[in-house]
Amino acid sequence: MATDAYRIRVEGMDCASCALKIETAMQRLSGVADVRVSYSAGTLALRFDQDRISPSTIDDELCSLGFRPQAIASSPSSIATERKRLPWWQDAKLQSVMIAAAVFALAFALSQLFPAFERWLYSAAAAICLIPIARRALIGARSGSPFSIETLMSVAAVGAVMIGEAEEAAVVIVLFGVGEWLETFAAGRARAGIESLIDVVPRTARRLRDGSDEVEEIPAADLMIGDVVVVRPGDRIPSDGKVIDGHSDVNEAPITGESVPVAKAVGDHVYAGSINANGELRIETTNAAADNTIARIIHLVEQAQETKAPTERMIDRLSRWYTPAAMLVALLVIIVPPLGFGEDWATWIYRGLATLLIACPCALVISTPAAIASGLAAGARKGLLIKGGAVLETLGKVKTVAFDKTGTLTLGQPQVTDVVSVIGQDDAVLARAAAVEGNTSHPIGQAIVRAAKARALQTPIVFGGSQAVPGKAISARLKDGFAFVGSPHFAAERTTIPPELATTISGLEHEGKTVVVLISGKTCEGVIALRDEPRPDAAGALRQLTSKGIAVVMLTGDNARTAQAIAGQLGIEARAELLPDAKLAEIRRLKAVSPVAMVGDGINDAPALAAASVGIAMGGGTDVALETADAALLNDRAHGVAELIALSQATLGNIWQNISIALGLKAVFLATSLLGVTTLWMAILADTGATVLVTANALRLLRWRASAS
């Protein structure tokens, strides 16, 4: 079966139960799978079978439910234009509230003139205003959501009219409209988290006309790869690109969350959305608008918001039976006291209707996605990229963080410090080792090659390619046979290391240096020691984690003495000499006890990152980090790990506050309705009030700041 992905923006999805309604309706269409609706991003994503259904059928279904499907723009600047908001007085919800209010005002005026018809006038007005709501209730019922808020409203309003409370029915309908309008407003605010990212990309760019010095202003979305743009001091950079002229300090906060300016000169890479501080720059565009780093971040955050967290799934399931159950309770409230205890019918019908109105699950359904959306957006603004609510939830529960050593706790740029030769000349050892490492991507090998270049050494010829022995060594054929550069362990497996050399090696290792041995045939020709400095902020970042009661451990393929020396400096426990498989096994072992986060540079430790409960990529540059791992630190600071965990914990806390607010308010109002204290209009206000409160509480997360850093 060939399936296609379909992703659109849905206008009018302003209440979380709307999102559920769309989800249910889509799941019922045949030929549709993987339905994901994000209330917080306002998007719908699904896969469909071309042979059985077409996108236009899907769009029609959305329209019949009362929503407006819209294509998603691919670049931030066009998203910004696309999302241009209508002025508030043109809002459709507000207009329908105004119409309802006008109809009731008319009924009121007429009833002053014809007091005898008062009841009829209000009933007629209620009926007119109920029509659109009842229609939505019917459409919802037909597409699989019979117990929507519209159904509850319709039943309550009809019931109120029937017991002679037409006036109150009128007030409730108007208030319902006001509530819906408030929810739209709140939903808009909740989406502001992402919009603040979109807004950093300028709409226009000053492009240099081919071969001349003339500048023309064009939409940033129309920039093409190779175009040269001129960015004046104070302007935002319109596209990812390479500086070809000028130098300046650039604030990359929109991408990395770090507002310390970075000096940029010819040849340096710059990101769309960053702010050019003081010098004019000419930049050659390297990415099309939709491929800019910031565009990819926005896209990832939106997609992250579409994936549901476990708590959210639980709440969704809960809310699917919550409403029918509440309706049942309302029914019992209506019939039990009069039938069982001879109480007054009118009183208990009224109380039952109030109970019905507070049965709307909106606030509950919204509690989790609203918090997660804010948490994800707050993270993205600080350079903490989290790929979904599930990751956020797991991160908040992490008890152990495992760090890869190279490039994560250390800078990942080892420098050759010592060369010890057995065959005579130091330079010969370095040159031969550099030849073997000629094409390696391993940081140790690259450092050796750099050192040989720095000494302007002539490297011997290599025959054929090189062979890596992962976690151990690399080999290549030189003129006089095969040579290996590898760990002392590996050397000891192949040959005997002379005792005095072994002493030298362990001495160097005690200093925290990594030592590799050059072997040719069966002879040890010499050793090379390298030093990789710990990141300046590593020790502080680790302390931040341990002070929160999180265990930290360093995993490395390096030898135990070197690992110990570095771990000692950082105050961390180390597991050393782990071959790639052993790293995986170690992660699995830790994970069996409690959730584990693994932090790596995302380049050569992808399997370990994947095996952990949460894989966090850092230091690998934005490109790799963005695509691999569950979370990424775009700012390349070790502190980011503690911040990620703190943000996740704050989000989890916020979720539980929201659930408590939602359920707590319902409980209070259920009690007061039974006691007869709650009026219908109070019940409807309590419902929308809870939704607005929950949204407002979730929005607090947007202002989240890492406390200690």
Ligand SMILES: Nc1ncnc2c1ncn2[C@@H]1O[C@H](COP(=O)(O)OP(=O)(O)OP(=O)(O)O)[C@@H](O)[C@H]1O
């Ligand atoms: N290309 C190579 N040249 C020389 N030594 C190598 C090479 N590849 C691996 N080794 C040896 O194997 C050891 C382990 O390598 P591995 O790649 O597993 O760890 P690493 O990436 O250096 O460190 P970490 O596990 O902390 O990231 C290295 O310390 C080194 O001694």
Ligand SMILES: [Zn+2]
């Ligand atoms: Zn609602």
